[in-house]
Amino acid sequence: MASIGEALVRGLKARGVEVVFGIPGVHTIELYRGLPRSGIRHVTPRHEGAAAFMADGYARISGKPGVAFVITGPGLTNALTPMAQARADSVPVLVVSGANEAASTGRGLGYLHELPDQLALARTVAVFAEEIGEAAALAPALEAGFAALQGRGGPVHLQVPTNVMPLPCPDLPAPGAVPAPAAPDPAAVAEAVARLGGAKRPVILAGGGAKRAEAALRAVAEALDAPVVETANARGLMHRHPLVVPASPSLEAVRALIAEADAVLAVGTELGLTDYDMYRRGGLPDLSSMVRIDVDGLQLARHPAGVAICADAGAALAALAAGLTGRAGDGVRRAQAARQAARAELSPGDRARLEMLEAIRAALPGAIVVGDSTQPVYAGNLYYDHDRPGGWFNAATGFGALGYGPPAAIGAAVAAPQAPVVCLTGDGGLQFSLAELMTAMDEGVDVTFVVWNNHGYREIAEAMSAAGTEVLGCDPTPPLFEPMAAAARMPFVTIPATPDALAAALRAPRKGPRMIEVKAG
The missing domain is CATH 3.40.50.1220 (TPP-binding domain)
Structure with a gap:
């Protein structure tokens, strides 16, 4: 008989899950016991927050729920920011985590990864969150969780205590039919x-x-x-x-x-x-x-x-x-x-950045462009006509989480392996998730990381100046991106901030991930 952790994985497979983004830990071993024989692909990021951001990018492009596995405690807290981003943009993301023994909750007994009330914490951002405390609760929790992922969608959290995950579980019933959306009145x-x-x-x-x-x-x-x-x-x-x-x-x-x-x-x-x-x-x-x-x-x-x-x-x-x-x-x-x-209302700087976006569109027709909070993305959100439905999305609206772009672009590329994916990020934002360059290399995804290097948080600095505030904290030194790309074993080129230079760099032959640094300041 399968364990509850193994049965949960089988339940995901039965509901059409094809990919899981996650980092294993001692609190999720039973989930991972079921993965190798499930037929579900596993992608290993370098941070649990990136796992949930990847699930977000995957969901936006595939139209299916994106799934992330995280450990108890810090795994779940690292995933809370991506869950909040998913809620702001109505993206169906399922985060499955371990949990400490239910009897220990709130007692301060010094358990590893202890939180006063992990489920309550998840409920602050999830549209649905449930603990699976016994085998009989697994099927109802899966049904309710996947129902919450339908319609408008949003983040869902399911957690299984460490002492429950290994318990035996009978075969689950077949998933219920997905309810059809209500017909218009x-x-x-x-x-x-x-x-x-x-x-x-x-x-x-x-x-x-x-x-x-x-x-x-x-x-x-x-x-x-x-x-x-x-x-x-x-x-x-x-x-x-x-x-x-x-x-x-x-x-x-x-x-x-x-x-x-x-x-x-x-x-x-x-x-x-x-x-x-x-x-x-x-x-x-x-x-x-x-x-x-x-x-x-x-x-x-x-x-x-x-x-x-x-x-x-x-x-x-x-x-x-x-x-x-x-x-x-x-x-x-x-x-x-x-x-x-x-278009005429845009500032001269935003019009110049819009021309850079149009160069991306011309060089890579039908590309998926995933953005972080960086100047060209802000310009594009003000005005930009993309050429692929659903192919322009970013974290500069809604919740506005920095570090979103690189992992979400990887998730999008996993969902659409035949489409070119451009991650448009700043030198500041990329430093939130630099480690995910290695995830891109491991997965061999076709992602071009376009780094808008203006030497700091330029968008924030300009806002502080406009507000009459002395600019402070907006000039973190960017790394040398060429050796960073070399460390990740990916091709690299530096270009001036001109549409022609960007288009030429994007049209260069490619295979797998690469980095283009745009000298913007």
């Missing part, structure tokens, strides 16, 4: 069609919840002749379409477009500050009469709306498209004007 759809179909200046706001519904989004946009404003997590949808506005709603030009609309359709967007008011200026146009689509009823309740449709974005948009008739309007003109004004 026909009455709500009909009301939305009436509101939107009668509008003369409609606008669509597309968020990350729409990134797998491109065809239906395009159909609705074309039927309404409506400009489509994209948040950062929606970039790549409708690339170069005349109705697309790949610009932040925080820009005044985009806000003006929204303010002039007589009907707004918001799809899969939480309307959060990091997208809609990143400068904290206030004055966002009134959206209380909008038509809003979201898979999460709790999210719909957070903002007033004229019509709320609780459904998967693709299904709801398809239902809208079926009820709309084509109309002629001036959507293309309005979208073009908004694009031009938004």
Whole structure:
């Protein structure tokens, strides 16, 4: 008979898990006992936080839950920051950990990796967290955990005490059927069609919840002749379409477009500050009469709306498209004007950095670009039209965790081995997760680490200066990246911060990971 740890692994396999990111420890041996014969691939990062960031990048590209195995105590606390990032961006990440014996919790007995209440700590960021205290609890916990990963998604935590993990476990029942998303309410759809179909200046706001519904989004946009404003997590949808506005709603030009609309359709967007008011200026146009689509009823309740449709974005948009008739309007003109004004609104530095992003797109069509909090990423979140749905994502929105880019890029490359992956990171951010260069080499993934070397935390320094604060703590000395790349046994080149130089470096023949240092300051 299998142990509970082995049975848990079998339960993951039965639910379609193909990859686990993790670092083994004495508290998770029973999990690892079951892995070699499971058919699940194991990727070993150098830090538990990187394991969960890799699971995040994997989930965003594969559309499946990303899974991380971590040890009790410090393994779980190291994973909390990635879990918080996953929650901010609604990414389905499952973190499985050991736990100390339940009888020791909160008693201060000096156990290895002891925490006062590990499960309570995980619940501060997880959308669902459960302890598996006996064999009979395993199947229900897996069912509930995977149910929580569906829909809007987010981080889930399952923990098994060290004295429970080795106990015998009967064969698990087959996984229950994945519940289908609720169908859009026909009455709500009909009301939305009436509101939107009668509008003369409609606008669509597309968020990350729409990134797998491109065809239906395009159909609705074309039927309404409506400009489509994209948040950062929606970039790549409708690339170069005349109705697309790949610009932040925080820009005044985009806000003006929204303010002039007589009907707004918001799809899969939480309307959060990091997208809609990143400068904290206030004055966002009134959206209380909008038509809003979201898979999460709790999210719909957070903002007033004229019509709320609780459904998967693709299904709801398809239902809208079926009820709309084509109309002629001036959507293309309005979208073009908004694009031009938004780009002109960027600072000269951001426009130059945007040209660097466009050089990446031209050199590596269809690439996945994974960003850390670095200047070109901030510029791209303000304005950038990517060419792959879901292929532009980063940690500079939502939770904003530095060190995200390198491990998340590795996870993305594991999910899509045929696609080129670019990790766009700064010299400061890369130092949070330098060790993961070796993980990239171990796995042989096609990741190009583009290091924007401006000798410190330049984005933060400029913000401090703008606030009239003396700049302090923003000039950590960067390492010499060439010997760093050599230590990781990967090709390296240094280039000036020009689009032509970057495009040429990216087009150079490659196999496996490599590093390009951009001398940006």
